Amino acid sequence: xxxxxxxxxxxxxxxxxxxxxxxxxxxxxxxxxxxxxxxxxxxxxxxxxxxxxxxxxxxxxxxxxxxxxxxxxxxxxxxxxxxxxxxxxxxxxxxxxxxxxxxxxxxxxxxxxxxxxxxxxxxxxxxxxxxxxxxxxxxxxxxxxxxxxxxxxxxxxxxxxxxxxxxxxxxxxxxxxxxxxxxxxxxxxxxxxxxxxxxxxxxxxxxxxxxxxxxxxxxx
Amino acid sequence: xxxxxxxxxxxxxxxxxxxxxxxxxxxxxxxxxxxxxxxxxxxxxxxxxxxxxxxxxxxxxxxxxxxxxxxxxxxxxxxxxxxxxxxxxxxxxxxxxxxxxxxxxxxxxxxxxxxxxxxxxxxxxxxxxxxxxxxxxxxxxxxxxxxxxxxxxxxxxxxxxxxxxxxxxxxxxxxxxxxxxxxxxxxxxxxxxxxxxxxxxxxxxxxxxxxxxxxxx
Numbered sequence: 270x271x272x273x274x275x276x277x278x279x280x281x282x283x284x285x286x287x288x289x290x291x292x293x294x295x296x297x298x299x300x301x302x303x304x305x306x307x308x309x310x311x312x313x314x315x316x317x318x319x320x321x322x323x324x325x326x327x328x329x330x331x332x333x334x335x336x337x338x339x340x341x342x343x344x345x346x347x348x349x350x351x352x353x354x355x356x357x358x359x360x361x362x363x364x365x366x367x368x369x370x371x372x373x374x375x376x377x378x379x380x381x382x383x384x385x386x387x388x389x390x391x392x393x394x395x396x397x398x399x400x401x402x403x404x405x406x407x408x409x410x411x412x413x414x415x416x417x418x419x420x421x422x423x424x425x426x427x428x429x430x431x432x433x434x435x436x437x438x439x440x441x442x443x444x445x446x447x448x449x450x451x452x453x454x455x456x457x458x459x460x461x462x463x464x465x466x467x468x469x470x471x472x473x474x475x476x477x478x479x480x481x482x483x484x485x486x487x488x489x
Numbered sequence: 490x491x492x493x494x495x496x497x498x499x500x501x502x503x504x505x506x507x508x509x510x511x512x513x514x515x516x517x518x519x520x521x522x523x524x525x526x527x528x529x530x531x532x533x534x535x536x537x538x539x540x541x542x543x544x545x546x547x548x549x550x551x552x553x554x555x556x557x558x559x560x561x562x563x564x565x566x567x568x569x570x571x572x573x574x575x576x577x578x579x580x581x582x583x584x585x586x587x588x589x590x591x592x593x594x595x596x597x598x599x600x601x602x603x604x605x606x607x608x609x610x611x612x613x614x615x616x617x618x619x620x621x622x623x624x625x626x627x628x629x630x631x632x633x634x635x636x637x638x639x640x641x642x643x644x645x646x647x648x649x650x651x652x653x654x655x656x657x658x659x660x661x662x663x664x665x666x667x668x669x670x671x672x673x674x675x676x677x678x679x680x681x682x683x684x685x686x687x688x689x690x691x692x693x694x695x696x697x698x699x700x701x702x703x704x705x706x
């Protein structure tokens with residue numbers, strides 16, 4: 270066993286830097302480790318680029334970082350349940366890059382899988398196409414969508430062992446396993462920390478080999 | 490029934506037993522409540538579930554939610570997965586049909602439902618992938634907006650969600666098929682006339698022979 274990955278909230282905060290690109294798992298904050306988001310708020314780091322499915326809610330999930338003025342740019346597919354995002358977008362205070370949800374998932378996966386990009390028909394003929402290369406393959410047109418990378422991924426598992434092998438229950442899985450592959454450093458928040466051997470290897474959704482830090486967190 | 494119920498009930502007749510279907514949040518979700526007896530569809534939710542059941546009231550259960558972040562049940566045949574697999578189902582042609590609400594739809598089958606520049610910017614979520622990958626795209630909308638303007642246009646003016654991707658438009662007044670030659674009026678509600686539907690539709694309509702009638706009860 271390599272050295273312990275167990276990390277305190279204070280040690281987690283020490284990993285955060287101004288200007289970082291951070292992927293945050295979760296879908297409308299379900300599957301988002303809220304306590305780790307709170308720690309990012311407390312750290313006060315600024316000029317973040319966040320990659321998340323959505324904009325969270327005004328007072329929950331990454332919405333708290335947006336409300337706190339810590340986010341320079343948001344890359345997301347849907348921001349309709351956090352009106353602050355549209356406000357900051359329209360006033361020019363925050364840059365928002367809207368990406369179709371399937372394309373967002375696949376761009377993150379492309380980075381994690383070592384691919385140079387993906388070809389998709391999603392977004393052809395729409396604003397999403399602007400500035401992108403159109404590639405013809407087997408007689409059909411596709412948009413070339415490039416990989417998305419991050420300095421840090423903040424993800425969750427419902428429970429995990431001390432190596433970081435984790436399980437996401439139900440729909441909390443969403444972007445979490447994809448982001449574990451696509452960031453330089455991966456921080457896993459989990460609600461129940463288990464001993465090695467206690468997590469069924471066949472049920473694992475977050476793979477410990479990808480996890481750098483494990484923080485035991487509480488639901489909030 | 491109100492307009493939404495009329496639309497949901499009529500759309501339900503378009504779904505076939507055993508189909509894998511993605512219903513958008515809001516009116517489209519209501520379609521599941523009106524499936525005829527003997528018709529069961531498998532609901533896909535893009536946040537990572539097939540076999541979605543019903544919305545659960547009471548405390549939020551974060552482990553099983555729909556794409557609007559609302560707690561739902563999962564049926565015995567259900568399964569959960571990550572977002573990449575979810576959109577493999579959608580983009581890969583494994584989803585038989587999707588039902589989406591809209592701001593605008595036009596005679597070419599273009600749909601615009603994700604933003605009003607400078608005003609409302611919800612984002613496309615999974616809609617762009619759904620209109621691209623679903624085998625059948627059904628658009629639901631009230632026939633006119635609150636000011637009485639047609640929602641079925643010659644040409645969409647808002648940023649498009651998808652180009653030439655819609656198959657069927659269902660309103661509280663009409664069922665309209667998108668064909669290569671334009672929009673074809675297949676059915677009208679039993680409380681309107683062909684003349685009224687034509688008057689309330691900006692895009693030209695080709696009349697089916699005959700134009701059938703659907704129930705509003």
